[in-house]
Amino acid sequence: xxxxxxxxxxxxxxxxLKHDLGKYLVLPLRLLPEEASLDEIRRALxxxxxxxxxxxxxxxxxxxxxxxxxxxxxxxxxxxxxxxLERTVEETxxxxxxxxxxxxxRDDLLFRMSRVEQVLRELLRALKNEQ
Amino acid sequence: MMRTKPRLLLIDDGDDYADAIGSRMPxxxxxxxxxxxxxxxxxxxxxxxxxxxxxxxxAVDVVLLDMHFDIPTERLFPLAENAGLRRTRRFQGxxxxxxxxxxxxxxxxxxxxxxxxxSLMDAxxxxxxxxxxxxxxxxxxxxxxxxxxxxxxxxSRETGDERVLWGDNPRMRTLRRRLAVLSRGSMxxxxxxxxxxxxxxxxxxxxxxxxxxxxxxxVLDLSTVPTELISAHLFGADKxxxxxxxxxxxxxxxxAHGGTLLIDEIQNAPLEIQKQLLLVLQDRRVRPLGSxxxxxxxxxxxxxxxxxxxxxxxxxxxxxxxxMRLSPATRVRIPPLRERVADLPFLAVRxxxxxxxxxxxxxxxxxxxxxxxxxxxxxxTLTLGRTRGNVDPTEEVTIEIPKPAWKMLLDYxxxxxxxxxxxxxxxxxxxxxxxxxxxxxxxxxxxxGRLQVDPGLxxxxxxxxxxxxxxxxxxxxxDSRIPIELRPGASLNxxxxxxxxxxxxxxxxRSHRDFAIMARELLGDExxxxxxxxxxxxxxxxxxxxx
Numbered sequence: 001x002x003x004x005x006x007x008x009x010x011x012x013x014x015x016x017l018k019h020d021l022g023k024y025l026v027l028p029l030r031l032l033p034e035e036a037s038l039d040e041i042r043r044a045l046x047x048x049x050x051x052x053x054x055x056x057x058x059x060x061x062x063x064x065x066x067x068x069x070x071x072x073x074x075x076x077x078x079x080x081x082x083x084x085l086e087r088t089v090e091e092t093x094x095x096x097x098x099x100x101x102x103x104x105x106r107d108d109l110l111f112r113m114s115r116v117e118q119v120l121r122e123l124l125r126a127l128k129n130e131q
Numbered sequence: 132m133m134r135t136k137p138r139l140l141l142i143d144d145g146d147d148y149a150d151a152i153g154s155r156m157p158x159x160x161x162x163x164x165x166x167x168x169x170x171x172x173x174x175x176x177x178x179x180x181x182x183x184x185x186x187x188x189x190a191v192d193v194v195l196l197d198m199h200f201d202i203p204t205e206r207l208f209p210l211a212e213n214a215g216l217r218r219t220r221r222f223q224g225x226x227x228x229x230x231x232x233x234x235x236x237x238x239x240x241x242x243x244x245x246x247x248x249x250s251l252m253d254a255x256x257x258x259x260x261x262x263x264x265x266x267x268x269x270x271x272x273x274x275x276x277x278x279x280x281x282x283x284x285x286x287s288r289e290t291g292d293e294r295v296l297w298g299d300n301p302r303m304r305t306l307r308r309r310l311a312v313l314s315r316g317s318m319x320x321x322x323x324x325x326x327x328x329x330x331x332x333x334x335x336x337x338x339x340x341x342x343x344x345x346x347x348x349x350v351l352d353l354s355t356v357p358t359e360l361i362s363a364h365l366f367g368a369d370k371x372x373x374x375x376x377x378x379x380x381x382x383x384x385x386x387a388h389g390g391t392l393l394i395d396e397i398q399n400a401p402l403e404i405q406k407q408l409l410l411v412l413q414d415r416r417v418r419p420l421g422s423x424x425x426x427x428x429x430x431x432x433x434x435x436x437x438x439x440x441x442x443x444x445x446x447x448x449x450x451x452x453x454x455m456r457l458s459p460a461t462r463v464r465i466p467p468l469r470e471r472v473a474d475l476p477f478l479a480v481r482x483x484x485x486x487x488x489x490x491x492x493x494x495x496x497x498x499x500x501x502x503x504x505x506x507x508x509x510x511x512t513l514t515l516g517r518t519r520g521n522v523d524p525t526e527e528v529t530i531e532i533p534k535p536a537w538k539m540l541l542d543y544x545x546x547x548x549x550x551x552x553x554x555x556x557x558x559x560x561x562x563x564x565x566x567x568x569x570x571x572x573x574x575x576x577x578x579x580g581r582l583q584v585d586p587g588l589x590x591x592x593x594x595x596x597x598x599x600x601x602x603x604x605x606x607x608x609x610d611s612r613i614p615i616e617l618r619p620g621a622s623l624n625x626x627x628x629x630x631x632x633x634x635x636x637x638x639x640x641r642s643h644r645d646f647a648i649m650a651r652e653l654l655g656d657e658x659x660x661x662x663x664x665x666x667x668x669x670x671x672x673x674x675x676x677x678x
Contacts, residue, residue, distance in 0.1 A: 012217045015251075019199045019221065023270075024147075030270040031151035054145070055201065121247055128251060 010076055011127055014120055017069045022117030024052045025062055025092060029110050041106060048113060049096050062093055081123050088119045136160045137283050138190060141173040142180045142227060143197040148243065149173050152195075155272055159279060162191055176206040177227040184235060191238070193282045194231065195275075198224035198244040222252055228264065239282035241265045241275070262307070268343070281340055296329045296549065303471065307337075310463055314341035319412065319432040319457045323439055324465030327548030330435045331395060331619060332626075333465065339391040342431055346390025350619060351383045354396040361404050363420050365394075366411070372421025384417045384428045397434040398443050402450060409453045432457070439464075468545040468552060475541060476515050478549065482556040483513035483530065491669040492557070495564040500528060502571045503580060513560070528580035530563050536586040543593050553627045555592050558666065559584050562654075565662040591654045613637045632670045636677075639667065644677055 028044035036044070053060040066089055076082055092115055140162045141149055149172040153161055161172045164183050174180045177200075184191065200207070200223035208226035210219040219226070224242055231240060242249075242258065246268040249258060258264055263285060265278045297303045310333070313320050320338060322330045331350065339348040356364050363373065367382035383392055394400075400408065411417050412432065416425045434440070434457050441459065443449035468475075486492050496511050511528040515537050532540070545551055563584050571577055615633050617626070642648040646660035646667070653663055667674075 012215070015221055016217060018248075027147055027270060031147065031155070031272060033155055033272060121251070124251055 010073070011124060013069065013072050014124055014127070018117055018120040018124065020053060021062060021065045021069065021089070022120050024048065025116055026110065026113040029106070029113055032106070036106065041109065045096055045109070045113070049093065066093065085119060085123065088115050092116050137192045137279055138162050139193050139195055139279065140164070140180075140183070140191040141195045142177075143173045143195070143243070144175050144200045144202050145197070146173065148195065148197070151272060152275075156276070176200060176202050177208040177223065177230060178206060180227060181230055181234065184231070184238070188235060188238070192286070193279055194238060194240045196224050196227060196240050196242055198222060198242060198248070200224070225252075225258070228258070237263055237286070239263045239265065239286055241267055241278045241282060243267050243270070245270070277343065277345060284340060296332065302466070303474065306463065306465070310337060311341055313461050313463065314338040315343060317344070317429065317431045318461060319434065321440060321457050321459065321462040322433055322435045322465065323462060324437065325467045325546075325548055326437050326617065327550035328465040328467060329549055330465060331393065334391070334393040334433045334435060338433055342391060344390050344431055346388055347386065348391050348393070349383050349387035350393045350395060352395040352619075353399040358401060361400065362407065365404070366407065366417045367419035367422075369419055369421040372419070376421070379419070382417060382419060384411060384430055385426055387430045388428050391431045391433060393433045393435060395435045396437065398436045398438060398440060398449060402448075405450045405453045409450065409456055412453075412456045468548045472541055475552075478552060479515060479532075479540070479556050480513050482553045483560050485553070486557040486560040487511055489557075492561050492564065495561065495568065499564050499567050502568065503528070503577060505580060509580070528582065530560055530582050530584060532559070532584045532589070533586060536584055536589040539586070539589050539593060550627050550630060554631050557627070558592055559588065561666055561669070562588055562659070562662050565665050566659070569661060587656075588654060628670060632672060635667055635670055636672055639672070639677060644674065
């Protein structure tokens with residue numbers, strides 16, 4: 001997985017961000033059974049945040065992934081959508097510090113962990129409609 | 132026949148799904164592509180997948196296919212002419228699926244992606260309406276279970292009724308694609324089509340199956356419910372709500388919660404009931420008769436009618452607001468058989484195959500093969516319109532419908548549509564086999580496997596004047612027509628047999644329980660009473676039950 005600042009279109013970068021971060025942040029939680037224990041939920045949350053991408057023997061945390069994409073998206077930090085995206089990602093990445101105090105139920109946690117993916121999906125739809 | 136455990140082949144550049152399925156879905160078996168590496172339960176790219184499937188297609192029931200592949204460039208299948216590298220990786224699943232479809236059109240594939248993400252790329256519509264292609268759209272194991280189950284059910288059906296129903300012409304394939312799109316989710320659907328076109332079967336086996344809804348499939352045929360009880364059947368009733376309501380009962384809307392409700396013959400609903408239906412569709416709540424409570428219902432409604440609903444609106448017998456709520460944009464018209472004449476050869480051959488696979492007719496087939504000196508594995512096929520010049524009559528048994536008889540079938544208007552065609556073909560096959568046996572036992576020399584269908588038999592079957600009334604129980608009409616009650620069945624074959632059984636039972640009674648008279652009525656020839664009696668027995672009818 002490589003991200004390059006030379007990428008010609010922001011849509012391409014955002015698509016990849018949605019996959020590399022948005023999807024993998026929440027996938028371990030999604031693949032849990034309904035009856036998962038609190039411990040299993042905690043482990044899935046940890047996996048989503050700290051074992052987000054695994055490739056070629058390396059493991060990247062969500063923060064690593066975000067750092068790379070944040071850099072690639074530097075030319076768009078003044079865009080009107082940037083602040084909202086950045087805020088959503090930071091809120092999501094801080095989830096584990098809040099767990100389990102703010103944990104109410106699995107569905108609520110799933111919803112909150114999938115916010116990055118959803119925000120990016122909406123952003124891409126909006127950008128696609130503009131093109 | 133479905134295996135106990137579906138065998139899933141995973142095509143994915145990561146291990147998340149393999150780990151989750153391996154540890155949490157014991158009801159499926161993950162195919163291990165390389166026995167020397169038992170811990171690797173995924174194929175990592177398209178070329179590996181195609182190579183494996185080419186050699187091991189029979190070892191796989193369902194493919195799970197990821198969409199995004201971060202793999203070396205040389206292992207990527209091309210996506211489209213101008214697609215860049217990132218886009219090719221992002222939608223590599225589409226390119227792999229294309230290659231799979233070229234080689235294995237009937238292999239079920241579940242795409243591990245969200246519907247919303249598909250809508251962000253072109254060709255999304257094509258994917259969602261593709262036969263045997265399913266979108267996971269949930270990324271959770273429960274949704275995966277539902278998709279795998281639907282795929283396995285579709286596989287077993289594809290070799291049976293569904294392939295027969297859709298035929299083989301582009302118009303029906305287009306209809307199928309449209310219906311696949313409209314089946315999704317909870318939007319209502321209007322199915323229009325004459326009696327016998329397969330609406331009920333389509334509603335359950337296709338629309339509900341492709342809807343992704345987890346609740347049950349429920350049917351209410353308004354033509355079988357007394358008018359004064361329609362409301363109770365639809366919305367439920369509390370005990371004592373009306374005379375005869377000895378206990379509270381749920382209506383079909385409640386029973387179908389989370390699933391699909393087919394309201395058949397909706398054009399028969401009185402206007403007052405239509406108004407109530409409109410309110411339910413708008414508010415998604417029902418109030419049982421005699422009750423003060425309201426129940427929330429989540430139901431996908433299929434409204435079926437054997438006549439165009441827009442014409443009923445014009446006549447004033449169907450509410451325009453209800454029609455609009457049911458969404459005319461989702462109206463699907465199943466064409467009658469007479470508009471699908473091009474499908475007749477395909478359908479006739481398929482129905483003949485089904486008839487020959489039927490246990491009772493199969494026995495006749497085996498007996499004919501044996502008496503004519505053919506081995507037990509000799510194929511028996513139907514040919515239409517002309518003798519197949521390339522068939523060696525000493526090596527194959529053919530049941531031939533000669534040109535004049537085939538023209539009769541082509542010209543016939545088929546008021547009973549597919550159901551009627553199936554019944555006629557089944558009878559043609561059965562009677563031809565019986566007549567062959569009769570001839571052999573009467574020492575009539577038969578030197579080849581070429582068995583000709585008697586054109587007179589075709590004419591008599593088509594003029595048998597079966598009246599396919601919808602659910603009425605009136606006394607027999609004064610003319611020679613026989614009223615038949617259409618009842619739900621698990622398959623087209625079951626429904627056809629039930630119709631034929633009713634017909635034979637009634638005709639037997641009218642023939643004073645005399646098979647010779649029945650043969651004269653049915654086939655114009657009293658001497659064919661044995662054939663008629665044989666078919667009578669095959670339908671499960673017993674003479675002693677008519678005494």
